[in-house]
Amino acid sequence: xxxxxxxxxxxxxxxxxxxxxxxxxxxxxxxxxxxxxxxxxxxxxxxxxxxxxxxxxxxxxxxxxxxxxxxxxxxxxxxxxxxxxxxxxxxxxxxxxxxxxxxxxxxxxxxxxxxxxxxxxxxxxxxxxxxxxxxxxxxxxxxxxxxxxxxxxxxxxxxxxxxxxxxxxxxxxxxxxxxxxxxxxx
Numbered sequence: 001x002x003x004x005x006x007x008x009x010x011x012x013x014x015x016x017x018x019x020x021x022x023x024x025x026x027x028x029x030x031x032x033x034x035x036x037x038x039x040x041x042x043x044x045x046x047x048x049x050x051x052x053x054x055x056x057x058x059x060x061x062x063x064x065x066x067x068x069x070x071x072x073x074x075x076x077x078x079x080x081x082x083x084x085x086x087x088x089x090x091x092x093x094x095x096x097x098x099x100x101x102x103x104x105x106x107x108x109x110x111x112x113x114x115x116x117x118x119x120x121x122x123x124x125x126x127x128x129x130x131x132x133x134x135x136x137x138x139x140x141x142x143x144x145x146x147x148x149x150x151x152x153x154x155x156x157x158x159x160x161x162x163x164x165x166x167x168x169x170x171x172x173x174x175x176x177x178x179x180x181x182x183x184x185x186x
Contacts, residue, residue: 001082001152002027002061007073008086009132010125011097013162015109017086018065024170025063030056032066033113041116077144082152085144086162087136090129097125 004027006018015031022029035052038044044052046069053072056062057079064080067073077083088096100109104118112118145153154169156162 003057003080004063004082004084005076005080006063006065006084006086007067008088008156009090009093009136010128011093011095011100012086012088013096013159014065014086015112017084017162017165018063020166021170022063024166027061027063028059029063029065032064032068033116036066036068037113037116039113039115041113041120077147080151082154083144083148084154084156084165085141086156087141088157088159088162090132092159093129093132094126097122097129100125 004021006014006021008014018029018031021027035056036043036049049069050072053068053075056064057075064076068076101118101122103109104112104122109118112121141155154165156165
């Protein structure tokens with residue numbers, strides 16, 4: 001697996017998970033927030049965003065963590081060979097946003113855009129979580145499965161699954177041409 005889309009509701013652990021996945025696989029991680037936002041926390045213009053996003057999609061391998069504009073999300077789903085949907089219960093997501101906010105008062109959260117306010121971002125996450133049931137629902141999973149023939153699709157529904165996914169699904173693989181160790185996802 002070389003093109004991996006990681007997505008889900010705010011506060012689902014996507015950034016921490018994606019960073020660990022990139023470390024284990026050696027595949028370059030692109031955190032969507034760093035593409036959507038400038039270093040001062042303002043949003044990039046849509047043309048710049050779409051160009052950056054498209055350049056990533058046509059590269060040989062990538063991990064993209066996040067959602068972004070719906071049109072680019074759908075392009076990402078089409079281009080990916082592996083889809084990892086983190087679908088934790090809402091109570092867990094609310095708790096993780098709160099935990100990130102409290103921790104963010106002292107340390108910048110994993111994958112957080114430089115120059116962006118943790119407080120403002122957390123408030124935006126709470127608002128998105130409140131609206132999330134209109135998008136992240138049972139129909140979404142059915143649509144995802146229809147769009148994904150021939151792709152590896154994983155749905156992570158608990159913190160235990162999230163914490164053990166890489167150990168259970170990413171296996172070291174030694175290439176035959178050298179002693180180099182690479183990884184693949186089962």
